[in-house]
Amino acid sequence: KAGTSQKRQNLPPGPYSLPILGNLPYMLKGPHIYLTQLARSYGPLCSVKLGTHLFVIGSSPMAATEIMRSFDRVPSSRWVPKAGQDGLQEYSLIWATQCTEHWKALRSLCRNELFSAKGLELQAYIREKNVDEMVRLLKFKQGKVVNIRELVFASTVNILGNICFSKGFIGLDCDKKESRGLKRALYRLMKLGTTPNIADFYPIFEGLDPQRLKKKTLDAMNESFSVWEHIIKDRRDAREADKGVGLDEQDFLDTMLRCGFSDLQINQLTVELFSGGTHSTASTIEWALAELIKNKEAMLTIREELMKEIGSTMCIKESQVSQLPYLHACVKETLRLHPPAPLLHPQAILEECEIMNYTVPKNSQLIINVWAMGRDPNLWEDPLSFKPERFYGSKVDFKGQDFKFLPFGVGRRMCPGYPYAIKQIHLMLASLVQNFDWCLPNNMEDLSKLDMSENFGIISQRKKPLMVIPKCRC
């Protein structure tokens, strides 16, 4: 039943809210799940109070379209968690509240240097080399239980590390624990980004840091910085000694130095690229492998496609995976069911506006629930089943045109890294499927028992890491 205050003010419908808390307590089992239940009860545009803030959630392609249109009509500002407001936002890409000139410059730098067709082609050998190392380690671990998330995560960090700093930062062997360094810093940043912060929901705490989340976030950023600080210094010194004779640009650090970035700017951008680009990609690969282990037919179909298109070679090249429609369909199906970012980053609307004939008051936060749309029976047949065939031969894509499928977001703030992410996911998944048979520990024969529950976070992951045993196919 809709709250009366919503009706009175012509707000999008939504549940009654508790005094002071609003509906915060109901979010604990997973905001995307709770918000999806609300959409089923109140319709595709609904509103909910969290603390003192009003959130308006769109959960259908029509609602998402209308929300995106409202950003063109009235000024809006990206909501940035208080823990991320560290005074460096003017240097930020992900946490820029406005699409400023600086934000535009950062985006086009990344688009042109890292994510353009030419940039991606130049990086291909780095991805291939790192995936090859991962496969070799798995061969060595044959017959033993492997935490696939940790391994794939380490590999994605090392690929990006080589692209940015010509260096891999993480040991691939996850059995060796690292007490400091980039891995710990990135895990901490993810955990901190997921911890509910009362300062985000009550203006009374504005300017304070009651849970010390801001301080801890800054510490984790500094921990990352300490990992590459000396590389930046050495490279600056080399450029200084070079006195304009011109060294070849070997990585993204050289590009940033050429563009006159300060150390702070380099750190902010690279930490954002690492935090935005590693867990998300690793989580997608982990989900995809879990789905394929569970759905043997799909696994066999990928193998047939690999055999037909590239033969029995075990060392796959990136150029070979660009034309594998069934593999691509499996990745899309994974992103439909398990989008790493289930709720698109909220934007605050700075003036009252109308959306779908409802009034949306000034300062409301607008969210698009991608997870709900991916599982909506009105949009997908048999939505909870993993059926890559639905994308096979279909034109539905993740490039922000099909509003029912938005794993990489939509509009100006859409993920700039998606071409990079997709290349990496295709190559890693093809290599894991081509090289190994996979089984579950404890002789678990009944694959339907594989736990597929998920954790909500800044990046949504499997609740339990996928533990699997590789067996070489060669």
Ligand code: HEM
């Ligand atoms: C499966 C992998 C990935 C997924 C699902 C994903 C998804 C997303 C989503 C949903 C957004 C927000 C879009 C919006 O608010 O409308 C985003 C933003 C962003 N992503 Fe990704 N991403 C992935 C991989 C990457 C990679 C590999 C990188 C870079 C190496 C990256 C860098 C970024 C950046 C910098 C932004 C902020 C853009 C801005 O605010 O202007 N992402 N991503």
